[in-house]
Amino acid sequence: MKKLSRKEREFLRHRGEILDVALELFSKRGFHNVTMHEIARDSEFSVGTLYKFFANKEDLYKALFLEKAEEFSLVMQEAIEKSEDEMSAIRTFIDQHIKLFMKNLRFVQLYLAETRGARFNIGMGMEKEIRQKHRVFLTKLSAVFKKGIEKGIFEDIDPYLLAIGLEGVIHAFLFNYLEDPQSHPFDTELIMNLFFGKVLRNAD
Amino acid sequence: MKKLSRKEREFLRHRGEILDVALELFSKRGFHNVTMHEIARDSEFSVGTLYKFFANKEDLYKALFLEKAEEFSLVMQEAIEKSEDEMSAIRTFIDQHIKLFMKNLRFVQLYLAETRGARFNIGMGMEKEIRQKHRVFLTKLSAVFKKGIEKGIFEDIDPYLLAIGLEGVIHAFLFNYLEDPQSHPFDTELIMNLFFGKVLRNAD
Amino acid sequence: MKKLSRKEREFLRHRGEILDVALELFSKRGFHNVTMHEIARDSEFSVGTLYKFFANKEDLYKALFLEKAEEFSLVMQEAIEKSEDEMSAIRTFIDQHIKLFMKNLRFVQLYLAETRGARFNIGMGMEKEIRQKHRVFLTKLSAVFKKGIEKGIFEDIDPYLLAIGLEGVIHAFLFNYLEDPQSHPFDTELIMNLFFGKVLRNAD
Amino acid sequence: MKKLSRKEREFLRHRGEILDVALELFSKRGFHNVTMHEIARDSEFSVGTLYKFFANKEDLYKALFLEKAEEFSLVMQEAIEKSEDEMSAIRTFIDQHIKLFMKNLRFVQLYLAETRGARFNIGMGMEKEIRQKHRVFLTKLSAVFKKGIEKGIFEDIDPYLLAIGLEGVIHAFLFNYLEDPQSHPFDTELIMNLFFGKVLRNAD
DNA sequence: AATGAATGAGCATTCATTCAT
DNA sequence: TATGAATGAATGCTCATTCAT
Structure with a gap:
């Protein structure tokens, strides 16, 4: 629809990468057996960055x-x-x-x-x-x-x-x-x- | 089949009471959202007593x-x-x-x-x-x-x-x-x- | 010195048995790694009985x-x-x-x-x-x-x-x-x- | 020998501070009479931080x-x-x-x-x-x-x-x-x- | 008198979340 | 802006001690 700036495109790409990793982990072990640190590690972002994309763990899972x-x-x-x-x-x-x-x-x-x-x-x-x-x-x-x-x-x-x-x-x-x-x-x-x-x- | 002593009957009754309460809680909120303290409170036993009947939380759930x-x-x-x-x-x-x-x-x-x-x-x-x-x-x-x-x-x-x-x-x-x-x-x-x-x- | 009644003699004998078992356990594993239940089990008395002889665990160890x-x-x-x-x-x-x-x-x-x-x-x-x-x-x-x-x-x-x-x-x-x-x-x-x-x- | 980054030096300094406090406490009261919370309190770190430096209490003591x-x-x-x-x-x-x-x-x-x-x-x-x-x-x-x-x-x-x-x-x-x-x-x-x-x- | 079931305070440990750098 | 060190509330579990039977 709209043209996205490079920033915006990059943001969405990163967001997608996080979600991919999270899906991988959640599907294998379930919500409660996956930590934010694991998602951070596997997605090669820092925990802090995860919280830039999602308000909290629940939010990430919901998204x-x-x-x-x-x-x-x-x-x-x-x-x-x-x-x-x-x-x-x-x-x-x-x-x-x-x-x-x-x-x-x-x-x-x-x-x-x-x-x-x-x-x-x-x-x-x-x-x-x-x-x-x-x-x-x-x-x-x-x-x-x-x-x-x-x-x-x-x-x-x-x-x-x-x-x-x-x-x-x-x-x-x-x-x-x-x-x-x-x-x-x-x-x-x-x-x-x-x-x-x-x-x-x-x-x- | 067998005759159970009063002790044994009481033991089984208590065990059953704990399981009933646990079922109530686990079915409503799932394994990870129920604490042993809640099961203790609702079953009117102490935490310690729970552990007399079941080795740990997982064991209780399994049973x-x-x-x-x-x-x-x-x-x-x-x-x-x-x-x-x-x-x-x-x-x-x-x-x-x-x-x-x-x-x-x-x-x-x-x-x-x-x-x-x-x-x-x-x-x-x-x-x-x-x-x-x-x-x-x-x-x-x-x-x-x-x-x-x-x-x-x-x-x-x-x-x-x-x-x-x-x-x-x-x-x-x-x-x-x-x-x-x-x-x-x-x-x-x-x-x-x-x-x-x-x-x-x-x-x- | 004094003549001890059968009761008294028995009391002392039991006390000694408990102390023997306790020594065995304490010397092997130390004060903090031995439970009152273990002493009870090994001495073939009940926990309650242990507390008839000694006010508490510390007391038993001290004695x-x-x-x-x-x-x-x-x-x-x-x-x-x-x-x-x-x-x-x-x-x-x-x-x-x-x-x-x-x-x-x-x-x-x-x-x-x-x-x-x-x-x-x-x-x-x-x-x-x-x-x-x-x-x-x-x-x-x-x-x-x-x-x-x-x-x-x-x-x-x-x-x-x-x-x-x-x-x-x-x-x-x-x-x-x-x-x-x-x-x-x-x-x-x-x-x-x-x-x-x-x-x-x-x-x- | 090696040049340590500021991060590394800080890490080691913090680790040392924890060990100092732990020594103080353990030497006074022994392993079993010191809690991780006490070590945390006295070292002015949080319990969680202690576990960043040492896998568990035993590990801390061993180190x-x-x-x-x-x-x-x-x-x-x-x-x-x-x-x-x-x-x-x-x-x-x-x-x-x-x-x-x-x-x-x-x-x-x-x-x-x-x-x-x-x-x-x-x-x-x-x-x-x-x-x-x-x-x-x-x-x-x-x-x-x-x-x-x-x-x-x-x-x-x-x-x-x-x-x-x-x-x-x-x-x-x-x-x-x-x-x-x-x-x-x-x-x-x-x-x-x-x-x-x-x-x-x-x-x- | 003896028992052991029941208690619950206390402890080690985890992990979502924050924030100074 | 991104980081990850630091936080501390929360939880599972233990065990000395009590007390009804």
Whole structure:
């Protein structure tokens, strides 16, 4: 948008470097098992400098999480919205979801923890914000299901539950992949099959 | 089974009281945001007494988690094993799962966090043990799917993924319930429908 | 002296058992590295019972030390006093000293520490008492030297220093023995030879 | 030797200040009766800063002891080695010993305690190191006696015992001086006289 | 009288945060 | 402006001592 001065560009580059290092550490050991000195050491800045970029440790963690979460959210929303019909919206969503996560495994570690891990890292601060955004997103996803139900494509099941359920399956697979990347490969089609009635053979 | 002396019974009662208080606190605020002094205060014991029952904070947390996790595991396994056919095994599993979790919401908070929360609370100690047990359990659940596949009841999909997926859906619903108990009710049948091909209307 | 009732005899026996165990532990690990629970465990009494015999840990340590120190002191004094002439008084003193210490190696550990270790175990409490008694004893030993000097047997050197010096040599040998019992054997005669060169006037 | 940066010089100065304060406290009250907070308070640093210089309390104590002990050891060895004949080596040793100790009374408190006090302050850690170094030193001192014996200057007595004995006398005098500096003055000549009666062959 | 469960003050240590240089 | 030395509140844990049974 705007032209950034060299100073500003440099500032953002440094900020990004710090966040990268922090993600590396936080994802491996969790918020409480990483010290500001470690982040300083690994990012080759001084502790003092860290505090020039972020007001405190919590702030750093929040920035780290929320910025990437926002990015994820946008990609996913786009995936849903630019699709023609509901069925392909769901497929694109799953597809993008998997791709995005596979490209950001470090962050996914944090993401899955934060969206399930309850109020564990930071006290109620970021918590609500994350939950709120997540709910907004799920509502958008459920809107797809809702429209599908209205069109008679999907069964009449609470669309919000469908959204939650779909995300639940995807996350479960991704988490298993994180733990043991070799075993049990899966793809968008598998999830589509699983979710859209192919488990039971003689379904009819 | 055995007759316990008054001393022994009292010991176990006190131990249980401490664990109850600890669960309350840990589930609300997480391992790192709870102090031994708080557990002492709330359980109306002294810090010293806490250390008579548990070697250290980590030990207390582990005991808390593993004992209940074991109990859960047994109930769930039983649900699977005592069923006649595969279909009812899955139904009983979902049913028991929901019931058990609904009765132990505090603990579920912890459980969902630990089985997703990555390596965040305790350093790799309990970690592996939990993951290992979880895998064993999922293998048992997937055995049901496997048999079902062999009998031609289920589609030929990696049974371990089916197990993971089913659990993912259940946990997703339960987690949503934890967050907002009023909205979006669900039950065993809903999950059965969802999982066994009723989402897509004209599936055939 | 007095007839002791069975109760009283038992009391003293138990007290002695506790002191024995305490000596064993204190001599190995020092005052601060031994807990009352350990003394209780090893002596097969309860902690509560320990406090029936001794007001507190310090008291127990003091009793342990002072009683045996008193016993030592008496034996040594006797050795000095019942001797005919000064020369044999010194010889008997050295002799008894070595014998006594060899029979009480555990305690000697403590003794050497307390009479050198400065104010390390207990704060200034027993300290003064020990030092005072020790000074009294050294004064008695120096009296022997003094008389010897007056008789012209010994050189005219501050008799208190002679007493200190003699004790210093004996303790140094004993300490070395404690550390490495096999090497560098010594006996009364050696110390006599060592000590009475120039001290003895008609050496030339 | 090397040029030190201002930072480095300041670091060493601060470290030295902490050690000075710690010596003051430890020598008065012993390892276990001094808290890190006291050292912090008296040295006018914060507790945290103490831990920047020393890994833990034990480490601080060890540094304190071993560095000065090393210095002492070197001075004493030099005293022995640079002397022409055995007799003057012993005299120089006594002389330097007294001078060094008189200048470092605080430390001597600790030194005498540690070289006699048995295994009382720290568990076996430093213990062995100290004993080992002490033995090495005594061996060097005894080598002087050995050579003297071979030359026929000294009586044929185990030279290691002579070394131990000489040190015992010196330490005994120094310890007495520590306790009561006014009374019973002594000097090198006195110790020489005391020690070299029969030891010196041609005494007669 | 004897027990040992319970107490809680006290200590070592950590680490987010500040600020003089 | 960037640094990192210094801070000190906070926490896990120990152990001498008490007292209800």
